[in-house]
Amino acid sequence: MSSSEKRDCNGADKEEPIGSASGSATAAAEAVAVEPAKEDSAADAGKSSGYSGGNRSKRGNSGRALCGIDLAFCSDQKAGMLEAHSLGYAFVCLPLFHPRNVVRTGADVGGHADQEEEEGQRHRQLDQLRLLPATRPDHLVIDSEDWTRFVVGKISAWIRCDSSWEAERLQSLAALRQELSWAAHIGLVACLIDLPDGGRVSNLARALLAFHRAERSAPLMWVRVPMAAEQVGDDGDIASNDPWLWWHRLCRLCDLILGQLGVALEVTADLPGPAAVQRWLAEPVKALVLPTSLFLTNQSGYPVLSKAHQALLMKFFRLQLQVIITGSCRHEKGIEYYQQYINWLYSRRSTDLYSSQGKGYEDTLQDPLQPLADNLHSATYQVFEMDPYKYRAYREAVRQALVEMVPDSEAESRLVTIAVLGAGRGPLVQECLIAGRQSGRRIRVFAVEKNGNAVNTLLNRSLSEWPDSVVVLPTDMRQLKPTDLQADIFVSELLGSFGDNELSPECLDGAMHCLAEGGVSIPMSYTSYLAPMHSSTVYKEVTRQRDPEKPYYTFLETPYVVNLVNSELLAPPQPVFTFRHPAESAGPDGRPASNERYIELTYRAERTGVLHGFAGYFDSRLYGSVSMSILPEDHSPDLFSWFPLVFPLHYPVPVKCGDAITVAMWRVVSATAVWYEWALLAPVVLPIHNAGGRSFTINLY
Numbered sequence: 007m008s009s010s011e012k013r014d015c016n017g018a019d020k021e022e023p024i025g026s027a028s029g030s031a032t033a034a035a036e037a038v039a040v041e042p043a044k045e046d047s048a049a050d051a052g053k054s055s056g057y058s059g060g061n062r063s064k065r066g067n068s069g070r071a072l073c074g075i076d077l078a079f080c081s082d083q084k085a086g087m088l089e090a091h092s093l094g095y096a097f098v099c100l101p102l103f104h105p106r107n108v109v110r111t112g113a114d115v116g117g118h119a120d121q122e123e124e125e126g127q128r129h130r131q132l133d134q135l136r137l138l139p140a141t142r143p144d145h146l147v148i149d150s151e152d153w154t155r156f157v158v159g160k161i162s163a164w165i166r167c168d169s170s171w172e173a174e175r176l177q178s179l180a181a182l183r184q185e186l187s188w189a190a191h192i193g194l195v196a197c198l199i200d201l202p203d204g205g206r207v208s209n210l211a212r213a214l215l216a217f218h219r220a221e222r223s224a225p226l227m228w229v230r231v232p233m234a235a236e237q238v239g240d241d242g243d244i245a246s247n248d249p250w251l252w253w254h255r256l257c258r259l260c261d262l263i264l265g266q267l268g269v270a271l272e273v274t275a276d277l278p279g280p281a282a283v284q285r286w287l288a289e290p291v292k293a294l295v296l297p298t299s300l301f302l303t304n305q306s307g308y309p310v311l312s313k314a315h316q317a318l319l320m321k322f323f324r325l326q327l328q329v330i331i332t333g334s335c336r337h338e339k340g341i342e343y344y345q346q347y348i349n350w351l352y353s354r355r356s357t358d359l360y361s362s363q364g365k366g367y368e369d370t371l372q373d374p375l376q377p378l379a380d381n382l383h384s385a386t387y388q389v390f391e392m393d394p395y396k397y398r399a400y401r402e403a404v405r406q407a408l409v410e411m412v413p414d415s416e417a418e419s420r421l422v423t424i425a426v427l428g429a430g431r432g433p434l435v436q437e438c439l440i441a442g443r444q445s446g447r448r449i450r451v452f453a454v455e456k457n458g459n460a461v462n463t464l465l466n467r468s469l470s471e472w473p474d475s476v477v478v479l480p481t482d483m484r485q486l487k488p489t490d491l492q493a494d495i496f497v498s499e500l501l502g503s504f505g506d507n508e509l510s511p512e513c514l515d516g517a518m519h520c521l522a523e524g525g526v527s528i529p530m531s532y533t534s535y536l537a538p539m540h541s542s543t544v545y546k547e548v549t550r551q552r553d554p555e556k557p558y559y560t561f562l563e564t565p566y567v568v569n570l571v572n573s574e575l576l577a578p579p580q581p582v583f584t585f586r587h588p589a590e591s592a593g594p595d596g597r598p599a600s601n602e603r604y605i606e607l608t609y610r611a612e613r614t615g616v617l618h619g620f621a622g623y624f625d626s627r628l629y630g631s632v633s634m635s636i637l638p639e640d641h642s643p644d645l646f647s648w649f650p651l652v653f654p655l656h657y658p659v660p661v662k663c664g665d666a667i668t669v670a671m672w673r674v675v676s677a678t679a680v681w682y683e684w685a686l687l688a689p690v691v692l693p694i695h696n697a698g699g700r701s702f703t704i705n706l707y
């Protein structure tokens with residue numbers, strides 16, 4: 007059963023990108039792609055590259071673009087904003103408060119003065135400042151709509167909420183409150199704030215929590231973090247000089263307002279190793295900050311990035327983020343060419359069918375459908391009928407089964423009975439008929455379906471398209487009598503993102519008495535897989551599912567279908583439960599003794615990160631050489647019907663590279679429902695999730 011059609015998203019209220027006039031984040035991201043001036047490759051940035059500049063993205067081009075600019079020194083902010091916009095920048099980053107409000111720090115005041123004297127000086131300075139307006143006069147001429155749509159506010163860089171100097175700490179906290187309050191007052195959507203080096207963030211975290219508690223329309227905080235500090239190794243080891251760790255600490259302390267925090271990741275000249283980059287790809291990176299000093303100059307004099315930086319940007323373009331150009335213009339062609347280059351790069355990112363079908367659903371949570379208990383809608387059928395791989399695979403599987411089952415010599419004399427179990431609106435029926443023709447075998451098809459509305463479509467099609475070759479049986483396959491049919495081949499697609507989670511085993515077992523001796527099932531088998539997953543974004547989305555009407559744990563132990571983008575696996579997936587049809591240890595009625603399962607899996611973390619849950623996948627052997635897989639390393643090309651199924655954890659668990667991660671998983675079956683229970687056993691023990699099916703069950707009726 008497909009999952010990409012499960013469009014009743016829980017996380018539908020996604021943030022709009024700054025600078026997008028309207029429409030979804032995805033639409034805005036699409037809108038930034040502008041045609042390159044020339045089609046050559048920009049791969050070799052130092053030589054004459056394909057990118058030659060000159061393709062300015064128009065202002066008013068849907069008002070949506072990817073790139074903003076940090077206006078650090080700007081005497082007239084309104085004029086600066088208008089000019090940036092006319093040069094194609096979608097938004098600007100402006101300081102919120104006047105530079106004269108900068109409080110001199112201990113180091114500025116003079117390393118030799120004693121502490122008391124320095125504090126006295128700073129107090130006197132601050133007393134004087136209190137008499138002046140805190141904000142700039144040019145703020146008065148920017149109207150509310152422009153603030154909201156085009157401006158990211160910059161919190162003063164001098165603020166050090168966790169300074170060890172008490173006076174500086176107190177003044178910083180007061181100033182931060184004042185600046186945030188001003189940002190909310192003028193209606194900013196987001197503010198940029200520097201994350202202090204070294205990860206001393208407890209007072210900053212507390213101030214942010216207090217502000218968000220008091221302010222109903224608090225802006226989002228884009229926390230500016232360097233991608234790497236010196237000495238961060240490729241193994242991603244947690245060390246005090248690791249900016250990711252500083253960010254992670256802030257997240258833990260601010261757990262209650264996680265949805266308000268995003269990363270503005272400053273790209274450094276020296277890039278960290280792949281593991282450290284991958285770890286950032288699992289964080290909610292809202293913006294990449296690109297200093298102009300990173301740009302090289304191509305032969306035509308235009309700014310370009312090195313190959314390594316281009317490759318990095320391509321990875322991050324998968325996330326719905328924006329780019330901020332910062333620093334003075336270093337290319338005489340003009341500041342607009344940084345933006346044009348970024349847009350040009352963006353237009354060259356590769357997209358496949360899976361990502362284009364999943365657009366708009368990246369990292370949003372969807373409730374898994376229950377096609378056994380619920381009747382699917384026509385639109386739902388329509389979406390999964392568009393999957394090119396799935397139906398081709400089924401057709402080939404049926405063809406191979408027919409050829410193996412009936413020797414050429416019996417092709418004319420033998421009639422093969424195929425039962426399509428859960429026929430929906432009939433696409434698998436159609437594929438069976440084509441497979442029959444392709445194989446040169448004679449077939450008749452029974453289409454079994456319990457959804458009365460889908461049955462209508464089947465009946466119509468059997469009259470108009472399939473006269474004489476298809477019999478429609480409008481019933482639950484578990485209600486079939488042995489006299490209704492004896493099939494040589496069962497064909498079904500009752501699979502969920504975790505293989506058996508749409509109760510294919512229970513449905514097929516219930517119909518086994520209608521499979522003739524020696525008959526085969528397509529699929530023959532399916533296996534679920536689990537992998538430990540780091541995704542701050544998915545965790546943030548899970549916390550947003552909290553429902554005051556339900557127990558506090560419900561949303562934390564419900565599996566969600568997720569198009570995983572902003573995430574990384576901490577170790578490769580391992581097989582969980584396998585089901586075969588017919589079952590190996592079946593009784594005389596064709597049913598196995600039990601469909602309950604239990605397994606304990608141990609992984610070795612291949613990188614340092616945070617464990618937020620487990621990503622579930624499946625693969626299936628349809629018949630012979632034909633299979634389907636949604637495993638990341640083995641994904642069937644263009645198979646877009648299923649997104650992974652995420653099993654969250656009650657708490658995020660920090661994991662170090664090399665740690666053992668052990669999870670226990672149960673599949674439990676009662677008279678009325680099936681459910682999963684899971685528990686983390688290492689590196690820490692967490693409670694059994696969904697014990698007794700208290701939060702989530704898959705209903706048998």
Ligand SMILES: C[S@@+](CC[C@H](N)C(=O)[O-])C[C@H]1O[C@@H](n2cnc3c(N)ncnc32)[C@H](O)[C@@H]1O
Pocket residue numbers: 007008377378381382387390391427428429430431432433434454455456457460481482483484498499500501513
């Ligand atoms: C994922 S859909 C697949 C539909 C169709 N075979 C296709 O590939 O487009 C699963 C179908 O099985 C039907 N179904 C699920 N459980 C069933 C049962 N126990 N008996 C009959 N039909 C069932 C559902 O109503 C749904 O139409």
